[in-house]
Amino acid sequence: MIDIINKAKSKHSLTKDEIIFLLSCEDGSQIFKAADEVRKKYVGDDVHLRALIEFSNICRCNCVYCGLRSQNSDVERYRLSQTQILESAKRAADFGYRTIVLQSGEDIFFTADYLAEIIKDIKKLDVAVTLSIGERTFEEYKILKDSGADRFLLRIETTDKVLYEKCHPKASFENRVRCLRDLKKLGFETGTGCLVGLPEQTIESLADDILFFKNLDADMIGIGPLIVHPHTPLNGLPNGNFDLALRVMAITRLLLPDINIPATTAMETLNSQGRIIALQSGANVVMPNLTDSYAREKYEIYPNKAGINYTELSEKLSQIGRTISHLKGFRGNKDLPSSNERTFG
Ligand code: SAH
Ligand code: SF4
Numbered sequence: 001m002i003d004i005i006n007k008a009k010s011k012h013s014l015t016k017d018e019i020i021f022l023l024s025c026e027d028g029s030q031i032f033k034a035a036d037e038v039r040k041k042y043v044g045d046d047v048h049l050r051a052l053i054e055f056s057n058i059c060r061c062n063c064v065y066c067g068l069r070s071q072n073s074d075v076e077r078y079r080l081s082q083t084q085i086l087e088s089a090k091r092a093a094d095f096g097y098r099t100i101v102l103q104s105g106e107d108i109f110f111t112a113d114y115l116a117e118i119i120k121d122i123k124k125l126d127v128a129v130t131l132s133i134g135e136r137t138f139e140e141y142k143i144l145k146d147s148g149a150d151r152f153l154l155r156i157e158t159t160d161k162v163l164y165e166k167c168h169p170k171a172s173f174e175n176r177v178r179c180l181r182d183l184k185k186l187g188f189e190t191g192t193g194c195l196v197g198l199p200e201q202t203i204e205s206l207a208d209d210i211l212f213f214k215n216l217d218a219d220m221i222g223i224g225p226l227i228v229h230p231h232t233p234l235n236g237l238p239n240g241n242f243d244l245a246l247r248v249m250a251i252t253r254l255l256l257p258d259i260n261i262p263a264t265t266a267m268e269t270l271n272s273q274g275r276i277i278a279l280q281s282g283a284n285v286v287m288p289n290l291t292d293s294y295a296r297e298k299y300e301i302y303p304n305k306a307g308i309n310y311t312e313l314s315e316k317l318s319q320i321g322r323t324i325s326h327l328k329g330f331r332g333n334k335d336l337p338s339s340n341e342r343t344f345g
Contacts, residue, residue: 001025005034008254019207019251028247035250035282042257043284045322048329050099050130051092054291054299055080059105061134064167065195067229067300068105074231076298079109086121092290093125096344098328100127101287106134116147123148128328135175138182145186152183153191155222158198159212160205167198180216189331191220196248197240198226206248214255219331221259223249224266227302242270246281253282258332260285268306276316285329286313310344
């Protein structure tokens with residue numbers, strides 16, 4: 001085991017069998033420690049905060065695990081107006097956030113042209129803009145990129161094609177991969193990731209997921225343990241396993257040493273110390289939710305989503321020797337020379 005970890009630390013490459021070994025060995029603590037060391041060496045002690053704005057919970061998709069799926073009629077649907085989105089973004093930028101993440105269901109009311117208008121306005125605030133709005137065509141992604149969007153999050157969810165298509169009725173695995181390749185081609189910093197704990201998911205397929213991240217040369221990876229939503233077909237099944245999700249994340253850090261990896265809200269939801277544990281096992285990003293509360297409670301992808309308070313977070317970070325970054329936090333800190341620092345609060 002130590003040999004495999006040392007190989008991962010020095011070469012940032014592992015075979016599928018070696019990944020499977022690390023995912024299934026009894027005690028993950030050495031993997032977490034190694035990922036923490038690699039994180040410190042490549043991306044330092046800075047933690048990048050991304051302000052999340054959930055601007056619409058309307059979704060044309062029917063992903064089996066998600067509370068926002070189109071067939072869940074128990075959701076009160078909402079869309080924020082252009083003005084509401086801009087006001088939230090302005091509040092976040094004024095507070096000190098350097099990245100605004102615009103996330104929604106797959107809501108085609110927000111055409112690429114309409115989103116482009118919103119993005120252009122937000123870019124005037126001197127922030128990076130990340131989109132997390134699902135699958136679109138190359139042309140639509142191009143409009144979004146040309147309007148100034150910097151990053152895009154689109155998890156592959158699972159690289160097991162059969163499982164993918166079971167979980168995403170009417171969607172195609174090939175189109176998901178096409179989207180990710182298009183995003184890379186267009187120059188977005190591209191984020192992907194997977195869910196850990198999908199029914200019938202195997203350790204082998206999680207190893208394939210990690211190799212897929214490496215092969216894509218993803219710039220950001222978000223790993224979420226599945227949290228079962230009662231108003232979905234997965235009701236009654238167990239949640240994902242926190243330790244396994246943490247291992248997938250830590251091995252990803254070993255193989256992609258300089259990328260951005262969030263300590264996900266799903267990890268904090270499953271384990272009350274999940275965020276801090278993740279930050280000590282390879283993660284270097286936190287995404288506080290800045291959606292107004294009336295909308296936030298309706299954006300229920302999974303139940304009991306953990307919240308976060310800036311003061312508490314900054315105290316917890318300083319206790320573990322970490323600092324809050326005042327930069328936009330691109331991969332490799334590309335924004336370092338030209339960007340103006342800003343402080344929070
Ligand atoms: N509609 C967009 C963005 C919102 S969903 C999209 O799907 O890309 C954002 C992420 O929430 C998804 O990628 C999925 O991995 C995660 N998610 C959905 N349901 C979940 C659940 N029940 N437990 C944990 N994560 C979930
Ligand atoms: Fe829609 Fe995203 Fe939920 Fe799928 S995961 S139902 S695309 S919001």
